Amino acid sequence: MTEPEVRSDLLLRLESFYDAVPRQGARAELIGPLVLFVREGAGWPYYARPVRPDVQVSGDDVRDVLGRMDELGVPHQLEWVNDLTPSLAQAVQDAGLTLQLCPLMVLEPADLVVLDAPGVSVSVMDADDPDLALADACAHVAFGAGIGTAVGEGGVAERDASAAELDPARVERLRAGIRSGEQVRAVARTDVGPVASGGYQHAAGVAEVVGIGTLPISRRRGIGAALAGVLAREAFARGEHTVFLSAQDEDVARVYERVGFRRTGTSGIAEP
The missing domain is CATH 3.40.630.30 (Gcn5-related N-acetyltransferase (GNAT))
Structure with missing residues (x-):
């Protein structure tokens, strides 16, 4: 073609x-x-x-x-x-409604680069991982900070407070989804435990990397790119033939270009 x-x-x-x-x-x-x-x-x-x-x-x-x-x-x-x-x-x-047009980026298996973030361990989570609630809380703090992708004050204290407020039923649904294979989650850990998390959703051989969120205090260390690479590698290993994501903006798109994602089109998102 x-x-x-x-x-x-x-x-x-x-x-x-x-x-x-x-x-x-x-x-x-x-x-x-x-x-x-x-x-x-x-x-x-x-x-x-x-x-x-x-x-x-x-x-x-x-x-x-x-x-x-x-x-x-x-x-x-x-x-x-x-x-x-x-x-x-x-x-x-x-x-x-407010319109947001986001770079739509696709990754070819041959282009994948799994990057390391110094001092950070990135891994795919299993259903029994004791840090699942803390990992989920990282995303809540990251997206709830209201500062986009900027470095900020939100850190371990905010993560722990958010985890304590999580509905236990939500955590159990996450565990069940991971166990069944419907959900795939990855976590980035340092010596203070989880500092970032993300996942992918999949259907018909296509996987979308979603929800990568890093605690504001831990940003600008390459953690998001490292998570995206590990998730993409896992998706290909499980038989998905297409891996993609929607970047928040052009700056974020450049981060994912380091992993091998290339812009293919534009996604539209409309909200109040």
Whole structure:
């Protein structure tokens, strides 16, 4: 295939992944040219997205979905491959949502570079790992700091406080998901225990690296890149043929380029 054909094939694979992942734990409600995935049971709520890549979406279509989300009491969120459904970018803004366009990056097995972070041990977690709650708390502190990827004050004390507040049922769901293979988690540890964590979700041979979060006080040490490399290596070892991620911005994209990820397109995320 030519280079444009290869890129198109990759984007369509990612499109299929975004549609397949929520179907593992949610019901699909068709609302005009969009589909809303409603989680059944406990866990993070899912998003709405186009029913197929070539649809045209208007602001009114998005407002219809937001109205249904309000009825269900779930957060307003849409995700899609922007290269395949470009009309949605304007539609979500017309409906009053904030649009974020993120570099969509794919990793080829031959390009993978697993980096070391000095003084840090990175490993894939098993279901019985005693640090699972602390690792999960690292991500909560990282994403809740409100400072993006900047270095900050959040550290071990904040991690431990967050872990103490975690719902035990959530931790047990994580353990069950790891045991079944539905979830894969990795942790970065130093002499103070977990300082970062991340994972990947997978469907139909495609894995998306997600949720890499480092305690603000431990940033700028290459930990995020090291986690991404270990997770990608694990995904390929388990038989996934495509590994990708959405970088928060161009600066973050450059971090993952060190691991071997290359920009293939743009993902769209819309929230209030």
